[in-house]
Amino acid sequence: MxxxxxxxxxxxxxxxxxxxxxxxxxxxxxxxxxxxxxxxxxxxxxxxxxxxxxxxxxxxxxxxxxxxxxxxxxxxxxxxxxxxHLECDLTYRELVETDYPDAENILRQFTQFTFDMHEKGIEFLDHSPGNTLIKKEANGKYSFYLVDLNRMKFHDFLSFETRMKNLSKITPKEDMVAIMSNEYAKISGEVEEKVFGLMWQLTKDFQHRFYRKKRIKKKLKFWKK
Missing domain, CATH: 3.30.200 (Phosphorylase Kinase; domain 1)
Structure with a gap:
């Protein structure tokens, strides 16, 4: 098991x-x-x-x-x-929950990986912390592998808002969103303030819905008792 x-x-x-x-x-x-x-x-x-x-x-x-x-x-x-079965060094979750060495470098390479995925028309609907495996390679390079794949969409083109929404579940931390926004802006040609503004707003919206759902479930369990 x-x-x-x-x-x-x-x-x-x-x-x-x-x-x-x-x-x-x-x-x-x-x-x-x-x-x-x-x-x-x-x-x-x-x-x-x-x-x-x-x-x-x-x-x-x-x-x-x-x-x-x-x-x-x-x-x-x-x-x-x-x-x-792929042996990995970490998942994205470790970047969120620990003070992981070389975290900024990994974040930037992860953002490049995600941008490439978006450019190829892939919308990974479960793009969340536990669903990206990360392997350390030579010379400060990292490889990324998606798992839990049964919810995906494939497009000819992904809109800017869809791209930002796709990154809204990945971390609740503003400093991490800022790094990803900076890297996404550099490789996409978008204005950094625009990238950060929408990515951070969608992240806050997702966190609000996530914790509201948890509170409702907790109340339902209490009432069942």
Whole structure:
């Protein structure tokens, strides 16, 4: 067992000398059982297909291997996504929660990675702290790999607001947003004040919604008792 979450779990297996990471998605409710059979692709299938698209576009993600879906006469029972297990040095979360060495350099390279993703028309809807794996390479360079891929959109062009909104979940810290804004402005040609203004406003809006939702859930749990 590698991760035992409340919704999904991940186990590691050694197959022919390779460590394989297999994610088991939560069993869907009745409505989603039917939807995933007749109307929508399962999370496992989307993960595999989106990973394949990312690889084709030169965006880092662990190598996709397979997906599996188990159906009954009603709909989807269980689904799994298998990919290579990637050993990383950190995730973006460590940059948020610790005083990580070389943090500014990593932030700037992460921003370059995200800009490249945006230029290729990729909108990663779960672009959040735990979903970017980071590997340290030689000469102060870092490689970035996206995980938890089942929520993505692909466009011919991403608007400026969509790009900034895509970065609004990544950190609540104003100083980190300032560094990312500075780097994004340099490589995009946008005015830095415009980049920071919108990125920081969208970040504050997201944090407000996030903590409001947590308060509501806490109250609901209290009332249930």
């Amino acid at each position: 590698f991760v035992q979450g409340s919704r999904n779990s991940i186990k590691l297996f050694e197959i022919d000398g390779q460590i394989v990471n297999i994610k088991s998605f939560k069993k869907p409710n009745l409505i989603n059982k039917i939807a995933y059979k007749y109307f929508r692709k399962s999370k496992a299938k989307r993960s595999f297909e989106y990973a394949s698209i990312l690889k084709e576009k030169g965006i880092g993600t662990p190598e996709p291997i397979a997906f599996y879906e188990d159906f009954d006469f009603i709909g989807l029972n269980q689904s799994y996504y298998a990919c290579e």
